[in-house]
Amino acid sequence: MNQIEVKARAKINISLDVLGKRPDGYHDVRMVMQTLELYDRLNFKKIRGDKVILKTNIPYLPTDERNLVNKIVGYMKERYKIRTGVFVRLKKVIPVAAGLAGGSADAAETVKAMNRLFHLGLSLEEMMEIGGRFGADIPYCMVGGTALAEGIGEKITYLPDFPECHVVLVKPNFGVSTAHVFGRLDAGALDCHPDTEGVLEGIRNRDLAAIGRSMGNVLETVTVAEHPLLADIKKTLLVHGAIGALMSGSGPSVYGLFAEEAAAQEAARRIIEKKMAKFVRTTKIHNRKKVGCQ
Missing domain, CATH: 3.30.70.890 (GHMP kinase, C-terminal domain)
Known part of the structure; x- marks a missing residue:
């Protein structure tokens, strides 16, 4: 397998409650989240060399390590000693800075794609651990669907399917x-x-x-x-x-x-x-x- 394409789905909050502020500066939350049929597309391709190259259809979107996709690919290459270069094409459809977890969804699918592309054999729990290093919404976005998120968003309880609507x-x-x-x-x-x-x-x-x-x-x-x-x-x-x-x-x-x-x-x-x-x-x-x- 030399390349892979994935869909990164937007999410909405059906309920979002903030219970208080923690000593570490984060907030304890309790929220119900749901993924949508709206999604970004990411194509990952092995390339010669050892570089990470990210291209996107949004001119103002950073493509260096300020972008979570670039950052996670680099992190996983280093952590798992991957010496192959990776080219990523990101087609954004989910609006940026919109409260729809577009960046987190892209990041979650990046972890999953790197696991498949390089046959790392990571479990869902291991992938969630990696994702959680980069954002509290990312572990949820690994699986999506209907879920209750607690703590700072990292404690996930999966719920029955949401009614079709x-x-x-x-x-x-x-x-x-x-x-x-x-x-x-x-x-x-x-x-x-x-x-x-x-x-x-x-x-x-x-x-x-x-x-x-x-x-x-x-x-x-x-x-x-x-x-x-x-x-x-x-x-x-x-x-x-x-x-x-x-x-x-x-x-x-x-x-x-x-x-x-x-x-x-x-x-x-x-x-x-x-x-x-x-x-x-x-x-x-x-x-x-x-x-x-x-």
Whole structure:
């Protein structure tokens, strides 16, 4: 095997709660995550020499070691004494700095691809350990599907499949710094938390309406306060039939869950008409497969 192509899927937060700040500066979280059918493509190819070369379709995206894909390939080459060069072509579709774990998904698939490309024989647990060195979301992105993440995001409990539904994904024309949002969040002063137990019960019962009633994200208290457009997007999605609407991660992406494709398409059309965002996509949730997450 001289080359391999993989899909790196976006994720959304169905629920995101911050329980407090730890002495090490990180935050303890409790969140329900779900992968989508929206994905980046990465092609990995063995090349002569010992270099790591990354090319991407996004002109402003770093391709040196500031990019997690480049950094992880270099780390695994050194750790496993791989002397072959690696060329990576990354086609980005997931928006950057959007709260959709695009970078983490790319990183997770990089670990898995290097394992397969060079026949390293790593277990899922070993790959998660490598991924966890580079980001708290990466272990989850190794498998995807429906999961409860706790701790700083590294403690993963896989859940039953999410009910089939359509998703309208809206990323406004600006980015948000996760560090900024967590820096502005006063976790001890939060007086309202998501009904995570209600979300979990809704998932177990495959009850989309119950999930919609229980969804919540405490980071909206920072990001939506600074960017009121996000509240308008949520309202538009709900008015046009969304069962629930929420900001994903630290934002600024907002999504709505829809039982019917026609309603999702209509809501997306209204968002575009109102010029709320350039990136508006209709997609579906992606449940975990028993043989992996491709």
